[in-house]
Amino acid sequence: xxxxxxxxxxxxxxxxxxxxxxxxxxxxxxxxxxxxxxxxxxxxxxxxxxxxxxxxxxxxxxxxxxxxxxxxxxxxxxxxxxxxxxxxxxxxxxxxxxxxxxxxxxxxxxxxxxxxxxxxxxxxxxxxxxxxxxxxxxxxxxxxxxxxxxxxxxxxxxxxxxxxxxxxxxxxxxxxxxxxxxxxxxxxxxxxxxxxxxxxxxxxxxxxxxxxxxx
Numbered sequence: 001x002x003x004x005x006x007x008x009x010x011x012x013x014x015x016x017x018x019x020x021x022x023x024x025x026x027x028x029x030x031x032x033x034x035x036x037x038x039x040x041x042x043x044x045x046x047x048x049x050x051x052x053x054x055x056x057x058x059x060x061x062x063x064x065x066x067x068x069x070x071x072x073x074x075x076x077x078x079x080x081x082x083x084x085x086x087x088x089x090x091x092x093x094x095x096x097x098x099x100x101x102x103x104x105x106x107x108x109x110x111x112x113x114x115x116x117x118x119x120x121x122x123x124x125x126x127x128x129x130x131x132x133x134x135x136x137x138x139x140x141x142x143x144x145x146x147x148x149x150x151x152x153x154x155x156x157x158x159x160x161x162x163x164x165x166x167x168x169x170x171x172x173x174x175x176x177x178x179x180x181x182x183x184x185x186x187x188x189x190x191x192x193x194x195x196x197x198x199x200x201x202x203x204x205x206x207x208x209x210x211x212x213x214x215x
Contacts, residue, residue: 003179003212006165007205008060008190009037015200016047020055022209027051028058028082028188031072036198037190041075048077058082058104069099080104082129093124102126106167108133109150115158122162129188130155132168147191149174152181159183172207179215187212 007019008028019027029044030037039047048057056079059072063085072078081099083092084106096103104127107117118128132150149169166184171192178184191197193204 003215004186005209005212006188007193008188010047011037011039012200014202015205018202018205020052022206024055024209026056026058028060030060032060032062041072045076056080060084063087066098073099082106089120089124092121096124104129106131109154112154115154118160122160126162128160128162128164129167130164152178155182172204172211175208175211176215
């Protein structure tokens with residue numbers, strides 16, 4: 001089975017075309033205003049409408065209230081909600097029940113004990129994502145997309161009863177090693193397929209997706 005890839009932070013037609021033509025399984029639109037990958041609902045809607053039905057359109061949201069989520073879903077055709085903030089299991093369950101969309105929860109990882117949080121979310125989400133927790137020394141760190149990785153051996157030999165994705169600084173140069181060490185069969189790439197923060201590289205997207213097909 002080839003590696004399933006999500007290209008996150010899509011904000012241009014060129015990036016979207018590279019992701020679609022390259023075989024991405026999911027594309028992510030980042031609605032966190034402080035992120036360099038932020039895209040307005042209007043711009044995201046124009047892009048999302050062109051995505052083939054075979055590819056899931058994911059909203060990356062950070063601690064939004066119900067009113068904001070409802071407005072987003074009314075404006076943009078989306079298939080999944082990715083919770084990348086401080087949402088707890090109760091909030092994740094409420095979002096899933098209210099909006100009737102599959103929910104993926106990002107878990108920030110720096111050490112083995114951080115993995116324990118995943119168990120609390122298993123009953124209330126459809127997917128998990130393991131992303132790198134920024135070190136305290138990183139000023140103005142984002143909830144995700146900081147171009148840093150965590151120790152992939154923390155995931156080695158582990159599995160969960162829900163699909164899970166590996167994220168955090170993945171790029172065409174380290175993807176094979178990340179998959180080999182972690183055992184991940186689903187991955188998320190954002191900063192690692194950019195020329196600079198928020199500016200996707202179609203060439204890097206194509207290279208990562210081509211590699212993923214061989215793993």
